[in-house]
Amino acid sequence: MTDQTTVAQSPSGAAEPAPPPAEEAKDARVDPRPKNNRAWWLVLPVVVSVAFTAVIPLMTVVNYSVQDVFSPSERIFVGLEWFREIARDPEVRGAFVRTLLFSAQVLLIEIPLGVAVAVAMPRRGVSVSVALVLVALPLLIPWNVVGTIWQIFARGDIGLGGWAINNVLGVNFNYTLDSTDAWLTVLVMDVWHWTPLVALLAYAGLRSIPQPYFQAAQIDGASAWATFRHIQLPRLRGVLTIAILLRFMDSFMIYTEPFVVTGGGPGNATSFLSILLSKIAVGQFDLGPAGAFSLLYFLFVQILCYVFFTVLTRSGR
Amino acid sequence: MRRLPWARTVFWLYVATLMLPILWMFGMSIRPNQDILGSFSLIPERVTFDNYATFFGETSWYSSYLNSIIYTSLNAVMSLIVALPAAYAFSRFRFAGDKHLFFWLLTNRMAPPAVFLLPFFQIYQSVGLFDTHLGVAIAHMLFNVPLAVWILEGFMSGIPREIDETAAIDGYSLPRFFVRIFLPMIRSAIGVTAFFCFMFSWVELLIARTITSVNAKPIAASMTRTVSAAGVDWGLLATAGVLTIVPGAIVIWFVRNYIAKGFAMGRV
Numbered sequence: 001m002t003d004q005t006t007v008a009q010s011p012s013g014a015a016e017p018a019p020p021p022a023e024e025a026k027d028a029r030v031d032p033r034p035k036n037n038r039a040w041w042l043v044l045p046v047v048v049s050v051a052f053t054a055v056i057p058l059m060t061v062v063n064y065s066v067q068d069v070f071s072p073s074e075r076i077f078v079g080l081e082w083f084r085e086i087a088r089d090p091e092v093r094g095a096f097v098r099t100l101l102f103s104a105q106v107l108l109i110e111i112p113l114g115v116a117v118a119v120a121m122p123r124r125g126v127s128v129s130v131a132l133v134l135v136a137l138p139l140l141i142p143w144n145v146v147g148t149i150w151q152i153f154a155r156g157d158i159g160l161g162g163w164a165i166n167n168v169l170g171v172n173f174n175y176t177l178d179s180t181d182a183w184l185t186v187l188v189m190d191v192w193h194w195t196p197l198v199a200l201l202a203y204a205g206l207r208s209i210p211q212p213y214f215q216a217a218q219i220d221g222a223s224a225w226a227t228f229r230h231i232q233l234p235r236l237r238g239v240l241t242i243a244i245l246l247r248f249m250d251s252f253m254i255y256t257e258p259f260v261v262t263g264g265g266p267g268n269a270t271s272f273l274s275i276l277l278s279k280i281a282v283g284q285f286d287l288g289p290a291g292a293f294s295l296l297y298f299l300f301v302q303i304l305c306y307v308f309f310t311v312l313t314r315s316g317r
Numbered sequence: 318m319r320r321l322p323w324a325r326t327v328f329w330l331y332v333a334t335l336m337l338p339i340l341w342m343f344g345m346s347i348r349p350n351q352d353i354l355g356s357f358s359l360i361p362e363r364v365t366f367d368n369y370a371t372f373f374g375e376t377s378w379y380s381s382y383l384n385s386i387i388y389t390s391l392n393a394v395m396s397l398i399v400a401l402p403a404a405y406a407f408s409r410f411r412f413a414g415d416k417h418l419f420f421w422l423l424t425n426r427m428a429p430p431a432v433f434l435l436p437f438f439q440i441y442q443s444v445g446l447f448d449t450h451l452g453v454a455i456a457h458m459l460f461n462v463p464l465a466v467w468i469l470e471g472f473m474s475g476i477p478r479e480i481d482e483t484a485a486i487d488g489y490s491l492p493r494f495f496v497r498i499f500l501p502m503i504r505s506a507i508g509v510t511a512f513f514c515f516m517f518s519w520v521e522l523l524i525a526r527t528i529t530s531v532n533a534k535p536i537a538a539s540m541t542r543t544v545s546a547a548g549v550d551w552g553l554l555a556t557a558g559v560l561t562i563v564p565g566a567i568v569i570w571f572v573r574n575y576i577a578k579g580f581a582m583g584r585v
Contacts, residue, residue, distance in 0.1 A: 032478070035411045042406035043418065045399040046462055053459035054425045057436035117331055120324035132573045133566065134332050137339065140565025142520045142537040145558045152345065152555070153338040158353055160341045192335065242467075249427050256522055274429050282434065294429050301427040306420070 064291030082292035092293065094268065095276040099252055102187070102272060106251040109191050111244060114198025115236065119228065121203050132203075135196045147260025150189040154261070175262065179269035186258045186270050190251060198243045205239035206232060241312040245305060252301055273297055339562065346555035353551050368556035378557070381539040384450065385519065386564060388533060391454035393514040396461040397507060404469035405495065409481065419470075422463040433459075434527045441528045448530045456528055457518040464517065465510045472506035508575040515568055536561055 065082055067075045086092055117135070122128050138146070154175050156162040165173040175185040209232065217227045255274040258264065264271035264279070271279075277297065281290035345353055346368055348361040372378045406412070407419060437456060438447075446452030480502075484494040500507070526538040536557065543554040 033409060033411045037412045039406040039410035039412040039415075042402040046403040046422065046466060047418070049395075049399050049455070049458050050422060050425055050462055053456060054428065056440060057433045058428070060436035060439070061433070117328065120328035120331075122325070122328070129570075129573050131328070131332065133569045134336065136569045136573075137562065137566060138335060140516055140519060140562065140569060141339075141558075142522055142561050144522050144537050144540065145561050148540070148554060148558050149338045149342050152551070153341050158345075158357065158551070160337065160359070163357055192338065196335070253427070253429050255430070277429060278434075287435070297429050298427065301429075302424050305424070305427060309420075 061291045061294055064287040065295055066291075067288055069287050078288065082288045083296065086289055086293045086296060091268070091276065092273075095271055095273045098271070099254075099273045102190075102254070103248055103251045105187060106190055106194070107244060107247055109187075110195045110198050110247055111240065113191070114195050114243065115202045115233075115240075117195065117199040118202035118206055119232070121199070123207075132200070135199055138193050138196050139200075141193075143256035144260050146189065146193050147257040150185060150192075150257070151261045154185045154189075177266055179266055182262045182266055182269050185261060189257055189261065190254065193257070194247060194250070198247065201239040201243045202236055205236040209235050237312070241309070244312065245308055248308060249301060249305060252304075342555045343559050345551060346559045348552065350550065350552045368552045371553060372556050372560065378536075378539060381534045382536045382560065384529075384533050385525075385535045385537070385561075388450040388453040388457070388525070388535070389515055389518045391450055392457045392461060392518040393511045395454055396458055396465045396514045397511060399458070400462055400465035400469055400510070401500075401507075402495075404466050404473055405499070407466065407470045408473035409478065419466075422466055425463050426460045428459075430523050434523065437524060438527055447528055448532050448534075450533045452528055453525050453533055453535070454518075456524050457521060459524075460521075461514040461517055465514055468510050468513060469503070469506055472503050472509075476502060505575045508572050512568060512572045512575070516565070519565060 066077060066079060068078050068081075069075050121135075122131050141149070153159040153161045154173075156166045156174055162173055162175070165171055173181050175181040213231050214227065217231055222230070253274050254272055255278065258270050258272060259275055262270045264275040274297075277290060277293050280286050280293060344361055347364050347366065349363060349365050349367070352358075352361065352363055407415060441447045441452050441456070446455065476499075480498070481494065484498055489498065522535065522537040525535045529535065529538070540554060540557045543550040543557070
């Protein structure tokens with residue numbers, strides 16, 4: 001069983017050494033679950049299916065990243081050369097900063113907004129069903145259709161949004177020419193698209209809070225804000241952990257929507273890491289640099305998620 | 318629970334803003350192309366269903382629509398089948414490397430898809446899964462299985478272990494207990510998980526487009542056909558866009574109660 005563990009961990013690149021025995025012993029005290037290595041048989045199907053869909057392609061990418069591929073038969077081993085080149089490339093660095101900034105803005109807007117929407121959501125009657133379905137709707141739209149919707153909506157000539165900004169507000173707005181407008185369009189699109197996910201998760205979290213908590217708060221004469229701050233918010237920690245992780249991962253890897261709307265432009269104003277990556281991999285067919293690029297990209301997302309996950313799950317204990 | 322007095326109004330205003338771009342696209346789908354480009358108006362002056370007739374009149378359009386529905390459903394079923402036992406194992410037992418395995422599974426959601434495209438193309442072609450519904454369903458397990466395990470594990474941990482023990486004392490074997498007692502107890506969890514698998518598989522385009530050509534081509538990929546030398550056929554593009562939203566809306570309607578209830582008993 002132990003060698004299966006190693007097989008499963010090593011390709012991910014994020015594997016760590018096994019926890020020291022002291023930690024194991026501490027876990028045994030708090031964790032009532034019995035230790036049973038036969039449980040590996042139950043997780044085997046998952047390991048096999050994910051190995052097929054993830055590990056084999058990842059190994060191929062690792063293979064690209066250390067070689068210079070001229071043709072299928074002519075390859076030269078170049079070691080870490082591509083990694084150095086990618087890490088020094090100013091275009092990659094620019095895209096990295098942009099993507100990081102985008103993810104930060106997305107989290108700062110969507111998490112509070114999503115919680116606010118969840119708090120304001122109806123709790124009784126038919127309106128609950130209607131509200132749930134309407135709020136969830138943007139999540140079920142294929143990503144390139146989301147791009148299409150905003151490509152149309154934000155246009156100054158045929159789109160309501162762009163037209164209203166130009167003609168009602170009187171501000172000159174054109175996302176195909178102006179970098180700020182393009183950035184705002186992509187950001188508003190993402191907020192439109194993904195705030196519902198945060199709202200639904202937070203709503204589910206709120207619904208799970210037992211009524212006596214609120215009755216107690218009412219008896220104490222707590223204000224709406226105090227009720228939110230001391231009863232609702234702490235109980236949302238679990239779902240918000242999921243929401244923050246999902247939103248970080250997906251915004252950091254955003255590709256389809258901005259690709260449809262702006263194609264990374266104007267200039268490179270909305271050229272995020274994934275757009276630059278696919279330009280190198282599919283457009284220029286530079287497999288070596290693209291392989292190195294995606295491994296570094298993958299590693300960074302993993303590390304940040306690990307940090308988020310650890311901080312968020314520990315802070316509540 | 319108390320709600321602020323203006324919360325209701327603000328909420329429905331938010332929903333209205335949310336619907337606006339979708340309604341705008343719907344409005345475009347029922348207007349003739351010369352009206353879309355010719356004059357700007359809030360309410361369509363002339364209403365036509367020609368675009369919808371074109372969509373359902375052409376086999377290539379609606380067959381790609383069916384393709385998407387087939388591989389999405391297949392993916393949801395397959396993801397659930399492999400994820401259920403695994404989630405049970407994570408929620409009930411400790412085993413060598415469990416924490417690392419759990420995190421490793423989650424990391425697969427974080428892989429930037431752009432660079433997986435070429436290996437995917439090569440692998441699926443060499444094993445004969447290229448351009449099949451099964452192929453797309455398997456490829457989408459990359460991000461759906463980890464998510465399914467994560468959600469299900471949360472729900473299952475909320476169910477007291479004493480139930481397992483009582484069933485064992487009553488002489489139930491593990492598989493029989495799992496199917497007869499445990500699965501019915503987490504019905505809503507399965508509903509929520511299936512919903513999420515459906516959702517993420519339905520909205521994904523990049524991988525689905527790469528490993529298909531004709532027989533399993535997704536609807537979202539067919540939409541690029543509306544761009545031709547003569548320009549963009551905005552009406553038809555909007556029509557296809559509207560129709561891609563319909564299955565999603567139906568699915569949400571069926572699981573709407575599970576979304577709130579289901580989550581509540583799980584990960585909170």
